[in-house]
Amino acid sequence: MRGILIKGNREKAEHFIREVKGKEPIFLCVIGSSEVGKIPGISAAGKNPEFTDYTPPADVELLLYGKCKCISGIPVTPEGIPTPAIITMSALELANIPVFIVNGGVRVKPHVPFIDLGGTHGDDIRKGSAVANVEEVIERARLVGKMFAKSSDYLVIGESMPGGTTTALAVMLAMGVDAVGKVSSSMPSNPHELKLKVVNEGMKAINIRFGDLKNDPIKALSHLGDPMLTAFSGLILGAGEEVPILMAGGTQMAAILAVVKAMNDKVLRNLYLGTTRWIVQDRTSDLLGIVRQIHDLGILVANLNFSPSKYEGLRVYEKGFVKEGVGAGGAAIAAILKSRGKITPKVLFERIERNYERLIGI
């Protein structure tokens, strides 16, 4: 299919394309926030660390209203580069794909309707403390997943979770997935050492080593995870036996994959990964190398190209800024597939550029 590159297991990815082409997906965006996002240097999802609490609600306000409510303007990195939610919003809008927000646990509630799972803002994993009520949140997310599986042909699930690659790294190391130096970052200079330092402090705080929690994903999420990973895993556990799911994101998806594999490997056959070319071409991370350790997944890659943009804020995506987030790659893929290719990467790009102009006020 034009505009979609294939990685990972080619046969599975092509099967997914055949199966869902022209069908009706529902897009879910899982949000969470945590104290990890506020460790200086960890996250670029917000113009400064304290601001990261506002990024997930602002992202989903953008998806539902086409503008933010809890902040003026839109979320940007410290360099002023706009949130990938612009991509997601443009894709969902063009393909008329319904979107629901699932709140895994945030400090700042979005000014839009959201599905509440009783989850709370995540703690600082350096203390060995992350998510208060993992089992309860997973149980509720499972029910939500089950209901959405009955209401759609397939699901596309994205996320907004500042600091999320660090908690993903922590969960993966605890569960025996070698992701050191391999998780992605919204910054081109990926702060691997800082992330690993944070993770090591957390593992030390609960006295575990690499792989010790291989069969205890609940403990891994409770002490080293985040609200998004928790809720996202629950959604997959609830829906994954019934319908195909396109996990829309970068290396955080691998942590979710490890969790759900440990909890119910029957869902694996329905899972696919949807991401952006900027992620798979990134030399500072290794999505494919992580995923391969967990499961032989079909991976679909949205072949977006921002180099023709009139705007520096979009052109820099080609230089490795931002790269992915808020399910941008998966939403683009879903728009292409739902329209049977009528929505091309070029059509997407033009809409993204128009939305960018409107939102930045050019």
Add this chain to the structure above:
Amino acid sequence: MRGILIKGNREKAEHFIREVKGKEPIFLCVIGSSEVGKIPGISAAGKNPEFTDYTPPADVELLLYGKCKCISGIPVTPEGIPTPAIITMSALELANIPVFIVNGGVRVKPHVPFIDLGGTHGDDIRKGSAVANVEEVIERARLVGKMFAKSSDYLVIGESMPGGTTTALAVMLAMGVDAVGKVSSSMPSNPHELKLKVVNEGMKAINIRFGDLKNDPIKALSHLGDPMLTAFSGLILGAGEEVPILMAGGTQMAAILAVVKAMNDKVLRNLYLGTTRWIVQDRTSDLLGIVRQIHDLGILVANLNFSPSKYEGLRVYEKGFVKEGVGAGGAAIAAILKSRGKITPKVLFERIERNYERLIGI
């Protein structure tokens, strides 16, 4: 269609049946609570007035989990008669219809996932104070309705709102619908005088008379309504231009009809009412007489019959106890229609009786 009686506009009701037979609905249950539910003698949705705060969360826990979590047992009237949520749960279960909970504003949050609209528990309308942020809740509910309209062939919307017929009466009188002595009750001895006294106090508190708010539904809801009426109206405003909606309930539905008619009469062509035989046969209320004043609606009536039941708690439905609630009638109709009549009232009754046995612990 066997098991469904028709009232109101026959042609429209038959059109609905033809249009949605075999199709895939989504069931939404809107919950709310208020201080009105706690006025002694107003509501039988709870074994005592203070308990009414627990009835909506317990009802929706039953729908999603098949058992209550926030209380032991299930909601009952002061006489010990079980909640109509048993009917709804049985119908949705049999027909495999997805259900989502929409929280209009409750004091006690359910232990299940729910869609949050930023609404709060309703006040006491005797003070002329009811819902804090009507416009915000309607706006968010509208978005939710829009998304569900994209995800399903049609919607069935029910409610759990103790004291709800009193606030419905208040909104209708404020908006010029003569509902005096005509709203329903979960008690066979309908406390019309008490309800009217409460409503009159509220109208006096804000210095209005019958019909003064005919064109101001926002004000009617703010001062005399409840969180359920508010959220339910918003859902219809969001979905009603796109898909058919079966409003599942009794006389409260008429208040919603008046509100949405005043806000956007284009949705009326997609609205239908689904209720129970116990409501339309009730001599203490007059659903058809109220609805007729607002719009010539197609009305579908679930012809359930509990007289063969082994259990007194179900047989008394035939004597006018409970009658309707939690979208029981509409859920039964949706189950019959989705199954193209394979699920008959008898099949429903048998499942209801089995669930009753399990829940009451017989």
